[in-house]
Amino acid sequence: MPQLRGLRTRLVVAFALVAALTATTTGALSFREARTGLLQQSQDTVIAQLRAQTNRLAPEVVAPPNEAELRRFAAAMAATDPSGTWRVMATYRGLSATSFAGDRFEELTPALRKAVDTRLATVFQRVNSGDHTALVVGMSVTFAGGVGDSGLQVFLIVAQTKEQAYVDALVTAIERATVPALVLAVLLALLAARGVLRPVRALRGATRSIAEGRLDTRLAVDGSDELADLSHTFNETAAALEASVAELRGMEARARRFAADVSHELRTPLAAMSAVTDVLDEDAARLDPDTATAVRLISEETVKLARLVDDLMEISRFDAGAAVLHLDEIDLAESLRRTLAARGWTDLVDAELPPPDALRGRVDPRRLDVVVANLVGNALRHGARPVLLRLTEAGRSAAERLAVIEVLDSGPGIPEAVLPHVFERFYKSDAARTRTEGSGLGLAITAENVRVHGGSVRAANRPEGGAVFTVELPLRSEQLLQGQADGDASARGSRP
């Protein structure tokens, strides 16, 4: 799931996390402070009030007090609170009385009671019982001047509902603030992501464009951040690349044009020499042996040179993109048979061809002849007989029909190291660079001729020994391309 790992997602998650963390931390801290302050203040108020009232009312208690006296004191104490929520208990050596009759003072813990017994200070405790919180305060009443315990103890329970409500409101407020903060954070993250992603996306598009060969691709640089820097660097790189490629192409074009020009210039003197080789051949027999040998040599090499120059011209035209296909719909088996016959190879090569007119296709007949002649010639020269020329049809559908031409020989095969290079120009399998009958361009020209047809050619070794060259040509039958033409049916019927 690449989307989840995307910059946008990561930014959103990071922003949201930071926002949530900040909101929670801030909320928690302020909550704690506010709550402490609030409760502290309320309990300070209560304790101060309790002390003041005790100071005011305790002296009125008749000593030693009986239970009725204690109840009166407790009720008087409770009555001093204007809100009327105080519950007071007064005790005196085992006697106790509460401001509300029957109040069992369940919130009062033994620990607090013990603390009041042992210490003379005011003791308080916050008690959570059920869903409400209560503040429990206890104190021993001492004589003025602090000279001794009077034995009278006062306990007070105040329900802290108001304080609890304040705290709850605080929590709600913090929660309510966190949600918009999160939403804002996500929005900001998206905005930031867009700001970052737009140049990144532009950069990606531009890089693809360069990869597809449009080297003049440039980015619009705006702003002065790191991404603008990157865009600027990209533009510089692209410009440098374009310049180098242009230079390389220029050099290559010059090199190719040079090869083409050289071949072209060689052609005129060769035309003169080729015209008279027959004269030399005819008269060589009448010359003295040395001269005759020299003359025959010149004649033979002139013919080879002419072929080499012809091949060079041919390959130059492929390089210049000037090779034109002259397509004609022909019977491929007939074409292959004619190629063998024209070179006197009919008896040297086993041909496995489909019956007449079974496999027709639009090809350039001259180029097909060159392809087959080069491959069969190569098999006869470098392989060993029997050489098999096979033509079959392949293809997934009628629209993608392929003619498959295979040339198999029974020679030693092609060394593995040489296989990837067999279609290279002037490639010689051994370093000795021995000159063979061919120009060294035959297989390169074969590959180019197959390529202009939109086909493919490959070389391999057969498991049972020998090499196999396989050509696949798209058939592009005219009937398939342009529909059934007028008179085709009768034409087929009236063919000789």
Added chain:
Amino acid sequence: MPRVLLIEDDRAVREGVALALRRQGHEVATAVTGEEGLELVRSFRPDVVVLDLMLPGMPGLDVCRALRALDQTLPIIMATARGDDEDIVVGLEAGADDYVVKPVQARVLEARIRAVLRRVAGAPGESGIPKLDSYGDLTVDRAGFSVTLRGAPVALAASELRLLMTLSASPGQVFSRQQLLEAVWEHSYHGDARLVDACVKRLRAKMGEPGYIETVRGFGYRFASL
């Protein structure tokens, strides 16, 4: 003794080709420029012209057109560099009968010259007895190697005449370009099919309507059985 006019600007090629052709028994006249060649057509009266397309001064293609304007039937063989594809097509449409690619061996050029001359071998009145075939308004004299359309003679170049005679010999039968290359031009099966297309185009232009020669798409041409 066929008479060959060779128009070629390069001295070595001119001398080499002329030497080779003379040894084959041709009578050869040479010209360095197109203008000189056109002059020689009048004085030398060649049976066939071998024309280099790359000439200084008057371009080879213009020379070809001028030769056709001068003589509708004179066989013309262009000598070109392979790859000069445009020139070949234009040259064929301008009326050249055939072309060879330089550098060319003497025996190849010689074979082409013989082939193009065979196309006009039967001069009118040679056998004396015309062998006439009529197809609508068109009459072909197979013995006299002449064609008339509505009674008027049609001046056809060698390859045009041979092509028409080949096709009309079997009306309705489809000939592939390769078959016609072999039958008319005596080229190999894998020769240049554009020779056929250009020649058919010229023939149709000279014979006008109705279309005697039909294109059978995907196969070739046939003579309409009217």
